[in-house]
Amino acid sequence: MKFETSLKIALSKGRIFKDTLPLLARLGIEPVDDPEKSRKLILDTNLEQVKFVMIRATDVPTYVQWGAADIGVAGKDVLVEHGGEGLYQPLDLRIARCRLMVAGPAGASLQGDRLRIATKYVKAARAHFAAKGQQVEIIKLYGSMELAPLVGLSDLIVDLVESGNTLKANGLEPLEHIDDISSRLIFNKAAWKMKHADITRFLAAMREAVEG
Amino acid sequence: MAIDHHWLLPEGIDELPPPRAAELEGLRRRLLDMYEGWGYDLILPPFLEYMEALLVSGGDDLALRTFKVTDLITGRTLGVRADITPQAARIDAHKLNREAPARLCYCGTVLHTQPENPAASRAPLQVGAELYGHDGIESELEILDLLVRTLDLCGVEEYYLDLGHVGIFRNLSRQAGLDEQGEQALFEALQRKATSEIQEIVAELKLSPEHGAMFVALAELSGDDALERAEQLLSGAGDEVLTALGELRQVAQGLKERFPAIAPHFDLAELRGYHYHTGIVFAGFVPELGQEVMRGGRYNEYGRSFGRARPAVGFSGDLRTLFRIGKRGDIGTKPAIFAPWPEEKALVDQVAQLRGEGRRVIFALPGQSGDAREQGCGEELRKEAGEWKILPLS
Numbered sequence: 034m035k036f037e038t039s040l041k042i043a044l045s046k047g048r049i050f051k052d053t054l055p056l057l058a059r060l061g062i063e064p065v066d067d068p069e070k071s072r073k074l075i076l077d078t079n080l081e082q083v084k085f086v087m088i089r090a091t092d093v094p095t096y097v098q099w100g101a102a103d104i105g106v107a108g109k110d111v112l113v114e115h116g117g118e119g120l121y122q123p124l125d126l127r128i129a130r131c132r133l134m135v136a137g138p139a140g141a142s143l144q145g146d147r148l149r150i151a152t153k154y155v156k157a158a159r160a161h162f163a164a165k166g167q168q169v170e171i172i173k174l175y176g177s178m179e180l181a182p183l184v185g186l187s188d189l190i191v192d193l194v195e196s197g198n199t200l201k202a203n204g205l206e207p208l209e210h211i212d213d214i215s216s217r218l219i220f221n222k223a224a225w226k227m228k229h230a231d232i233t234r235f236l237a238a239m240r241e242a243v244e245g
Numbered sequence: 246m247a248i249d250h251h252w253l254l255p256e257g258i259d260e261l262p263p264p265r266a267a268e269l270e271g272l273r274r275r276l277l278d279m280y281e282g283w284g285y286d287l288i289l290p291p292f293l294e295y296m297e298a299l300l301v302s303g304g305d306d307l308a309l310r311t312f313k314v315t316d317l318i319t320g321r322t323l324g325v326r327a328d329i330t331p332q333a334a335r336i337d338a339h340k341l342n343r344e345a346p347a348r349l350c351y352c353g354t355v356l357h358t359q360p361e362n363p364a365a366s367r368a369p370l371q372v373g374a375e376l377y378g379h380d381g382i383e384s385e386l387e388i389l390d391l392l393v394r395t396l397d398l399c400g401v402e403e404y405y406l407d408l409g410h411v412g413i414f415r416n417l418s419r420q421a422g423l424d425e426q427g428e429q430a431l432f433e434a435l436q437r438k439a440t441s442e443i444q445e446i447v448a449e450l451k452l453s454p455e456h457g458a459m460f461v462a463l464a465e466l467s468g469d470d471a472l473e474r475a476e477q478l479l480s481g482a483g484d485e486v487l488t489a490l491g492e493l494r495q496v497a498q499g500l501k502e503r504f505p506a507i508a509p510h511f512d513l514a515e516l517r518g519y520h521y522h523t524g525i526v527f528a529g530f531v532p533e534l535g536q537e538v539m540r541g542g543r544y545n546e547y548g549r550s551f552g553r554a555r556p557a558v559g560f561s562g563d564l565r566t567l568f569r570i571g572k573r574g575d576i577g578t579k580p581a582i583f584a585p586w587p588e589e590k591a592l593v594d595q596v597a598q599l600r601g602e603g604r605r606v607i608f609a610l611p612g613q614s615g616d617a618r619e620q621g622c623g624e625e626l627r628k629e630a631g632e633w634k635i636l637p638l639s
Contacts, residue, residue: 095363100535119362119536121438123464217439223530223537226510227405229468 034060034238036082038228041075043102044068045090049216052128053106059242060235094120094219103224104235109214110193113157121225123236124218126243133157135209136200137189138182143208145188151181152191161191161211179203257360257367259565269370269568273352275398276372276564283391285350285374290332292354296324301331301521301550310357325356329371330559331547337377338548338555346378352564362536366565373541373561380545380556382492385525386499392539392560393504396529399564400571401538405530406507408497409515411522411542412489413475414463417482421456431460435514438464455481463514471511472497489524496525521547529562531570538562538570580623581605582635583616592626595633 042057044050046068057063065077068087076085086102094115097105106126107115110133133154135143151172152158162169172187179199181187193214194200194207218239225232254260261269277287293314300308312325326332333349341347352372360367374391376384389406396404414435418428427450434442443464447457462478472494479486497509517526517540526542541560548555586608587593596606607620617625617638627636 098362098535100533117437123438123440125441220438221535223405223532223535225467226407226512226530227532229510233468 034062034080034234036080036231036235038231039082039084040104040228040231040235041084041086041102043086043088043093043096043105045093045106046087047090048129049090049106049108050087052216053126056126056128056239056242059245060238091115097219097221100221100223103221103228103232105219106216107219108216109212110154110157112217112219113212114154116156119222121220121222122217123220124240124243126216126218126239129214129216131193131195131214132207133191133211133214134194134207135161135189135191135211136179136194136205136207138204139206141182141189141208143189148189149187150189150191151178151187153178154191157211158191179205255367257357257365259366259368268573269564272399272568272571272573273370273372273564276395277350277352279394279398280350280374280391283348283374283387285348285391288333288336288349288351289353290326290329290336290351293323293325294332296322298335298551299324299326299328299331301334301547310359310361312356312358326353327355327357328561329353329355329373330375330544330561333373333375333559334377334544334547334557335551337375337557338551338553342553343378346376346384348374348376350374365536366563369563370565371561372564372567373559375557375559377548377555377557382495382499382525384556384558385492385496385543386503388541388558388560389496389500389527390503392527392529392541393500393507395560395562396539396567399567400573401529401531401567402572403532404538405532406500406509407512407515407528407530407537408493408509409512409517409526410489410493410524411516411519411526412524413479413482413486413513414516414519416485416489417456417459417463420483421450421452421460423450432516432519435460435464436516438467438514440464466514467510467512469508469510471513475511475513492525518542518544525558527560534566534570538566579604581607581621582624582626583607583609583620583622583638584626585609586611592633595626599635 044053050068062083063079064085065079066073068076074087076087078085086096088096090108091111093105093107094112096102098119108129112122148169149172150158150169151174153174155171155173158171174181178190178192181190182205183203197207200206220232296313299311307327310327314323316323329351333351337347337349352370354368355371357367374388376388430446431443434446440461443461447460459479459482466475472490475490493511500507500509517528521544522542523545524543528537529539530537539560539562543558545556546554547557582599582604584596584606587596599606607622624635625638626633
C-alpha cells in the first residue's frame with residue numbers, strides 16, 4: 034500500500050501492539066524495529082511514509098486528539114475514560130478483547146448503601162452504578178485493584194477480566210458484566226479531513242483485514 | 246495549604262508581554278478595520294449577563310462551560326460569557342430590531358470553566374462576525390469569504406475548510422420518528438463516526454432498514470466527493486435533505502469561484518453546534534494543530550427567545566490561537582527615538598511634533614540606568630550645530 038502523505042500511528046506496547054501487527058501486515062505495513070527491544074519511541078516501518086509512535090495505552094487518545102499522531106489503536110475502556118472528544122472511532126478492530134466487570138469476594142452482595150468501589154475506570158464504574166440507581170463511592174487506583182477488597186479498602190472492584198485467573202488467585206470472582214471491551218481504530222479529526230484520501234484507503238483496507 | 250508560587254497564573258489563563266501584546270493588538274485592529282470595510286458594525290457586549298440570556302440554545306455544554314456568580318443586588322445568577330454569539334443575537338433581536346440585514350462584529354475575551362480541549366486557553370479572545378436578516382446561500386458565502394480573509398490576514402497559510410449541514414441529520418431523525426433520547430444517542434455516535442455503535446442503536450430503536458442505512462451512511466459521507474455519494478445514498482430521503490445537499494453544492498461552487506485554491510472538504514456527520522445551528526455549518530482546520538481554529542454556521546432560530554427569530558449566519562475563532570499559529574511578516578515600524586530629558590522648549594516642541602507624526606519617542610530620565618539600546622531605541626535626538634537632529638545611536 035502506498036500513501037501520499039505521512040501517517041503516524043499511535044500504538045501501545047503489549048497486547049494491542051501484538052494483535053494490531055497482523056492486521057497492519059495485511060496492508061503491507063511492518064515495523065523495522067522491535068519495540069520490545071528498541072528504546073526508540075518513534076519506530077520506522079518498511080514504508081517511508083508510515084511511522085509508529087509507541088506510547089502508554091491510556092495516552093493514545095490524547096496523542097491522537099492533539100494530532101501528535103494521525104491514527105491510533107485504543108481500547109474501549111480507555112476511550113470511555115478519556116471521553117473520546119475530538120476523535121473519530123469508525124472501526125472496531127475486534128482485538129484485545131475482554132470484559133469490564135464488577136468483581137468482589139466470592140458471594141459478595143451487589144446491594145448496599147454507598148458501596149466502596151476500587152477501580153481504574155472511574156467514569157465507566159460511576160455510569161454503571163448510576164444506571165442501576167445506586168450511589169457508590171469510587172476509589173481511584175492505578176493498578177492491583179484485586180488487593181483493595183482483601184485489605185478492606187473497598188467492598189468491590191471494577192476491572193477488566195480476561196481469563197479470570199488473577200481474580201481467582203486472589204479469592205475474588207466476577208459478579209456483574211458491565212461492557213464488552215475491544216480495541217478501536219481512532220483518527221484525529223483534522224487528519225481525517227486533511228489526509229482524507231490516504232485515511233480513507235487505510236480505513237477501508239483495515240476494515241477488510243478485520244472482516245476478511 | 247500555603248500558596249508559595251503566587252506568581253503562577255491559573256490553569257489555562259495566559260498573558261502576553263511586550264512586544265507580543267502590541268503585535269496582537271495590531272492584528273486585532275487590522276481585522277476590525279477589515280470588518281468595518283465590509284460594513285460590519287462593532288459591538289461591545291458586557292462581560293457579565295443574567296444566565297438566562299447567555300443560555301438561549303439550551304445546550305448543556307455551554308452551561309457547564311460558563312463561570313457563574315450570584316448578583317448581590319438581585320440575588321439572580323450571573324454568568325461570565327463563554328461565547329459572544331448569543332450576545333450578538335440578543336443585540337440584533339432586541340436592541341437593534343432592524344428589518345434590513347444587520348452586520349455585527351466583535352472581539353472580546355470569553356471565559357471557559359473547562360478548556361475546550363487539553364491545554365486550550367480558558368480565556369480565549371473571541372473574534373467573529375455575524376450577518377442577520379437574510380436566509381440564503383449568499384449570506385453563507387459572504388461570511389465564508391470573510392472567514393477566509395480573516396485567516397489570510399492572521400497569516401495562517403495552510404488550512405482546510407470543512408462544510409456540513411445539520412439539516413440533513415435533523416430531517417432524517419424526524420422522518421425516523423426518533424425521540425429526544427434516540428436522537429441524542431445517534432448524534433453522539435455520529436460525532437465519533439462510530440459505525441458499529443450506530444448499527445447497534447439503529448437495531449435497538451427498531452428503525453426501518455431504509456432509515457437505518459441512511460444513518461450508517463451519514464457516518465461515511467465525508468471527503469471531497471461526499472456530495473456525489475450523498476445524492477445516491479440519500480436519494481430516498483425526501484426534498485428537505487436534497488435541498489440541503491443542493492445548498493452545500495452551491496456554497497462550495499461559490500467558494501471555488503472566489504478562491505480557486507480552496508477545495509472544501511464535506512462532512513455530513515459533522516454536527517458542531519447542533520443544538521442551535523439550523524443549516525450549513527463550517528470550520529477551518531490547520532495541519533499543525535489537529536483542532537479547528539474557526540467555526541460557524543447558520544442559526545435561524547436563535548433570536549426567538551429575545552422576541553424575534555431572524556435568519557443568521559456567522560463565524561468566530563480564538564484570536565490568540567490565530568495569532569500564535571499565523572506567520573506574519575514584519576510590519577515595518579520605524580525604530581524608537583531616545584531623547585535627553587528636555588530642558589529647552591525647542592526639544593519639547595520637536596518631540597511633540599514627532600509623536601504627532603506617529604513616531605515613538607522615549608525620554609531619558611535623569612540618572613537612569615541603561616542606555617538607548619536597552620530602552621529599545623534605534624535612533625536618538627542629538628543637538629548638532631544648535632539644532633536637534635535624529636541621528637543613529639552613537
